[in-house]
Amino acid sequence: MSAVVTEARRWARTYPWLGEDPVPTEPCISEDIYHKEVEKVFKKVWLHVGRDNELPEPGCYKLKRLDFASTTVLLIRGKDGEIRAFHNTCSHRGNTVVVPQGEWDNFGQKAAFTCRFHAWTYNDKGELIGAQEETGMPPCFRKSENGLTPINCDTWEGFIFINLDENPPVGLHEYLGEMGNHFSGFPYSEIDHNFTYYTYLNCNWKVGLDAFAEAYHVNTIHAGSFPGTFSTGLQMIKLLGDHRTTAVCFNPPKDAPAVAALAQTKARGSLVNNVRETILPPTLNDEKRDDYAFELSVFFPNWLLHVSEGIWFTHQFWPIGYDRCLWEGKYNVMEPTTNSEKWALEHAMVLQRNAWLEDTATMEGTFFALNSGSKKHMNLHDEEILVRHGYHVLEKYLNTEGP
């Protein structure tokens, strides 16, 4: 097992252009900055909104509510296999076309999408195919000009992204750039047995995101779920354009409790199970460290993708206001095939749930304290350089000309 190197301030030396000054807290508590983020970031860049296997067949749809933009995205897989995105807004008088049920994402399948107000009907390509008593519409009315309003949509490695800008300056693959190359080739689709947690948090979206973008907290916050398991020191940090990624490594192993040790031998996917042949593409763990645990990454602005042997998981923080956000945590493993594997998966899920509860437990408290205004700056540790990079990129966007 190779030792984790923790040479003092090594990341500041590696990335001197990021500086070492304290980082202002204002972006986390300012309503004015929140509105600028919405206009200059969230309505401009490519945002992850789903996975292609959520829409397995023609007519399958997903509703994704985006509070920051006061819209709901309607994703539809067409009969031609394409996934398209639309504003879920009727061309007649603007009613919601597919009525959401409950507070979170909706899924379903329809042959056609009929607005319940006056029964205007759209097909799988968002085209208006029926308007009730159409002969009563004025001569200037054209069905062909009144489909659902499209949203730019593209996929990468089976992940669905949208861009709310009518004319995005770059396509998805250019936007992802080297980050897309770094994470390409992992068998995401083969590891598709999943569970999701979500909750609404009374905190700024960045307070939540930042808590997942460092390992400096693992010895304290995760003393219950993963005691001494992971190193606080990061390895192989790569700042790739607006995005960032790093490896989190294991501490030297020590004897696990009997139940945990047994579960680790049976699990087909667990954060602490690293016994199989590697399935990682060569870009991940390119130093071939034998203590490699998992990749921790942030796709700007709000999506974290983590991959490891036999598992991948994501976190996403959706802004609702400067003081509120939605957190979604999704965990994907290989489907268990035996009862012992099912039991081991339950063990892994409970462990992960506990860890995520530990993570999310700090967020509202942090925001409440920051919102006092009593601290103008955060004093970041060298191992929190991904957090520093996040504010650096955000500042670049906020300082751009235009709305």
Ligand code: FES
């Ligand atoms: S608002 Fe949709 S049919 Fe009238």
Ligand SMILES: [Fe+2]
């Ligand atoms: Fe954590």
